[in-house]
Amino acid sequence: MNLSVIKLGGSLMGCPELPLWLDCIESAAKNSNIIIVPGGGKFADSIRTLQKTYHFNDLVAHRMALLAMSQFGYLLTSMNPQINVVSNFHDLSSNLGKQSPLLWMPLSLCDDDSEIESSWDFTSDSIALWLAIKLDAGKLILVKSKSLNNDRSLIINHINNNDIDQGFQKLIDNYSGEISFLLKDQYQFLA
Template identity: 30%
Template sequence: MTSLTSPLVVKVGGSLFDRVARLLEIFQEVGRRVLIVPGGGKFADLVRRLDVSDTAGHWMAIAGMEQFGWYIASHGIPAAPAIALPAGVTVLLPYCALRATDPLPHSWDVTSDTIAARVAADLSLDLLLLKSVDGIHHRRRLLSRVEDPSLTCDEVDPLFIPFVFEHGIRARVINGRYDDRVRDALREEVVTGTLIDPRF
């Protein structure tokens, strides 16, 4: 089990826009160091509706993540322009960091899910995805664990699961609309959701 003294990368999905203040309260309450990767949410959804090239769409969507990041930061937490270990609860502003390295394909197969996994890989940290779904489903059944790197699903982007397995990232996908689930996940306790742990 991962130590609670170890920082954690937490992706806050754009669908949790209305939950930001409460999530930040929980992060502070638990006291674990957290680097938040903002989702794209409505900002990225707008880009999807535009007729632009894959490269333009990629960077416009990441700029959307940056806007959500500034919204999160407006609640009184530090905003970081570079990928680095957090001192407390910090939100990443991903645009400049990703432009400098351009580490991922320019495609809608890559969303903030895989970008968060890339950040976790760069920092050798575990990853928690907070979404508005209970986890990853297969044939209408919630999976407590994913063991097949070729699994396809609707809850994460197509590159996410292969990327997590390839890079050996321990990741959990849970519903961020439940305070107790978020709190328990931060404390490394058993929680409703899906675990992906390629190391075991």
């Protein structure tokens, strides 16, 4: 079966399309392996604000942002109990092929991985790309609140416009799969 990594942006939090995305992902997982990477959304935004107030270092902010991703992840699994949480990277492969989507909580791995910098340059976009590289996923889908061109040669423009994070540029050359940017209302493209 094919493998797709889908990053659900935290900007979907509170959007009426979010349950529709989860339903489409659940349905698509019957014919394809799907791993969801949750964004940080409002949870991560609050960490940025707190860092400006309390001046804690980027390592602390990075760890807190990973927890923010987990918070959104738990929200997603509460909305669709068919999504199975996997916390350990090494358990992902053994959980594939079960015809239900997986949701990866990256905290345990990213604290120790030297390929993921502890900075705001590596947010959930880069973490999803990193996972797609590690698992040799055929597709990486990033669900965003802004329309982005899927042309790979325009990635640097998306980075310069702050539509995707800086870390993406550092990792992109290691990924040979397909990259798609979908809007929050394009959930039907999974069907």
